[in-house]
Amino acid sequence: MALNEVVLAEPRGFCAGVDRAIDIVEHALAKFGAPIYVRHEIVHNTYVVNDLKGKGAVFIEDLADVPPGATLVFSAHGVSKAVQNEAERRGFRIFDATCPLVTKVHVEVAKLHREGYEFIMIGHKGHPEVEGTMGQLDSGIHLVEDVADVARVTPGQTERLAVVTQTTLSVDDAAEILAAVKARFPKVREPKQQDICYATQNRQDAVKLLSAQVDVVIVVGSPTSSNSNRLRELAAKLGTPGHMVDSADELRPEWFEGKARVGLTAGASAPEVLVQQVIDRLRALGAISVRSMDGLTETVKFPLPKGLKLDTPDAPAA
Structure with missing residues (x-):
């Protein structure tokens, strides 16, 4: 094959x-x-x-x-x-x-803090997003990285306790940890909308569909990228070998021995130019055809901050 x-x-x-x-x-x-x-x-x-x-x-x-x-x-x-x-x-x-979706979490933390809430944050210790969110308050945010951490966390009170999550987590892992939080703290307040961002959710959903159709999954993304790592882990959890590469140079021919069909995705911080370079390398390794899965088209756009619009002096007068 x-x-x-x-x-x-x-x-x-x-x-x-x-x-x-x-x-x-x-x-x-x-x-x-x-x-x-x-x-x-x-x-x-x-x-x-x-x-x-x-x-x-x-x-x-x-x-x-x-x-x-x-x-x-x-x-x-x-x-x-x-x-x-x-x-x-x-x-x-x-x-x-x-990211405005991270800012949304910061705003929620500030609002609930004013109402007397403490927080349990589901996330990865040391990740800059987690440090930024936990750094919205001087104290009162307790980090849990897995289900075992939930048993160890000791908030000062449990009457007003809310949960927030890092936006780039595994949707399934976060749900499992959240279930443990709710079991231990039944009154915990959940976010009105899930904190995990739409793009993280969409890319994970696409990998779930992709993994069933292919023999191996390649994720384009850097080692520091949380959401890219989660895509590779998800493929492996679903029983399809997964490899993450920063560039086409990192592809190894032995990954494709006996594999007819390769699935290819990219984390939310990986540019399409890298995907195209990986496709070129896979063609050099023998791939004949390339096709796209059916999937969602994302139309979300966020505006630039004030003061960054470039002047356009040639624009016609109103």
């Missing part, structure tokens, strides 16, 4: 929040000139970060590395109140590229 067909997941690749974050950096470069400083990788993709570096973006972790008066962009993952306050204190021109 030789490699024959590539099946493309739909949807795959960039989501609206990633599109917006990249646009913010590119518009800032066009409007204010290089360098534009970005706290943390704007999105978790090596190709995107290197491309923006080439255009004049400087990625930093410590605000002390940003010169006075510079333009600073917060990454799509969001930042803590402490980072926001320090950036304002240092007097930077700030543009916030936090």
